[in-house]
Amino acid sequence: MNPSLKLALTVFIALEVSFAQVWTVNVALIVVSLILMLINHVSFKRLLYLTLVPLFFSSTLVWSLSLRGSASPHFLLVIFTRLFVYVYMGGLFTQTTDPLMLTRSLEQNAKLPAKFAYGFLAAFNLMPKIKAEVATIKAAAMMRGQILHFWSPQLYFKVILAAMNWSDQLAAAMTSHGFVEGAPRTHALTIPLVARDWWFFGGALLLVQVGLFSGLR
């Protein structure tokens, strides 16, 4: 499916689910996401991670609500499943979408300015760099007799400094390779946006509406 439409669909459904209180739709969305992830060969380890983390948080949430609040069992069930919908749909999206394809699609199909599209991509590519940078900063501090914890302001000062430095470097790199803000570009790869994408998008949204209305009675 076209990455931009897939993103829009995920956001729409997530938004609707956060206002509706129909647990059957939540369960249906969880099952569909799970099946699609399995079809797309998402690793077992990743699935386990996507299950255990929300399980912990939704369990504690439901537990505290049932102890202190006056929430009905129906509401607790909705809250419990809702968290899984978010995580599973988010997981399905990130695990089946190539960031570069999404960037190209946002630029070509959604007509997002190239500056934002490539800014998004650069931020994504920065993730492993930030992780390595934090490890290096901590080691550098330890060699100087200082222990930096994740709450130490100095750690954030250094990471922000590094990020600012990277953004300067990135701007220079993009300029040097011919990128000019607002100037038109050609596209080496075209991301198709075909009728089938729209049908799928409409169909999926319609199904969720039907589910929600019948669930509301």
Place this chain on the structure above:
Amino acid sequence: MATVTVNSLTFTYPQRQRPVLDDLAVTFPGGKFSLLTGVSGGGKSTLLRLIAGLTPLPTPNTITFDGNPLSAIAPGKRAATVAMLFQEPSTQFTMDTVVNELRFALENQRVDPAAIPGKIDAALAFIGITNLKDRSLMALSGGEQQKVALAIIVAMDSDVILLDEPFASIDPPTRLTLLQKLVALCTQRGKTIILADHDLSGYDEWVDHLAVLDTGKVTLLSTEQTQQRFAAFTPEQLRLTHVTQPSSALTVSLQGSQLGIAQGKRQLIQPQDLSFFAHRATLITGPNGSGKSTLFRALVRLGKYQGTLTYDGTNIQKLSRKRYAREVGLMFQSATAQFLNVTVTEELDLSRRFGNADYFTAERVQDLLTQLNLADHAEQVIYSLSSGQQKKLQLLCMLIMAPDVLLLDEPLKGLDFASIQVVMQILTTAQRDLKLTLIMVSHQLSGLDDLITLHLHLDQQHLTYEGAAE
């Protein structure tokens, strides 16, 4: 073929009194290879960035290409006019893989999508790196990254090619390949090349003109003057007269058993037994990208390794991180990675608080600062120092910490000749006085003779001690 003309260009860094470029006027002839030289921190990078349009000009139209300022050239044509290859190989890419970066550059030039694959293949073939096409950029060695960066400039067909110390951490064979390609671009395709380097060695047979940047002004030498200047210059050589095989009397400090180093799936150093000896200065040499920095990161527990590593007989994984970090320290290749504070004084105070303040008294530190030409910069923000000044401050900070074992990753990188002499003298004195164990990786070969007594060479994925038996 484009002539680059600079006219009455004055540039001052923010919050600085003295201009780094002072009413500078020079013409770089079209289709020629010019070598821009001068002391580190003298403004070579600044001049190149101004020519490339990466730093806005203080007064418009002071730099022109065949008479046209860059701002008058259509956005899609600017990269075809001038492009730059950076000193730090890994910082010049936006995308993830080689082919995607090439596509990105060609898309920016509004090249017809149908013509893009052909241009990409031609550029990669010209540099001879067709095999790298689908590789991830971050997994490439520095030398490979510089080749990719040059291939992109070839694909963009830029008239003026600027290179800012492109060989600062590149091994000799890669440097030779890149120089041959640059000369071919010059003679066969009429490209104008301006390469900045503070070190003149190994350029005499390649460049047409020397451009000397001194106190804010550039003097362009004629071909004859250039050759005379080269003839008077003798290239540095690795001359180590005190190196011997490690004797059995030496104490082992760090010991690797079946120690191997890999980066991703690429094996860099085959598993081998390896000893590093206490209270000695050991130099490690070997081609770039062969795994020397990766070995250092493994030695300070910042990277993975195969086999076991012991320090004073104890497995380093069993030592507390805190204690180990104080005993085995690393001077990072990138100076800014070492700093934790804002000003020079704060940084030195931190080192003195936890380091060897008995030896490095306030007077001694002040004296060292003066020797390193840093005394006037005490209250300056570290990040506004030149890269050479940062490197000197970084060395001083780690020396004050005086860990039992100090690993130095390219401690002389980007320093001019005078600075190297001072730094090496300071290092040698401190090593003798404090009986430090120094392990050093350096591409810079001159000035090491007084300090180094052991020499490890990395070749064919194996480290061996050089020199005759004692």
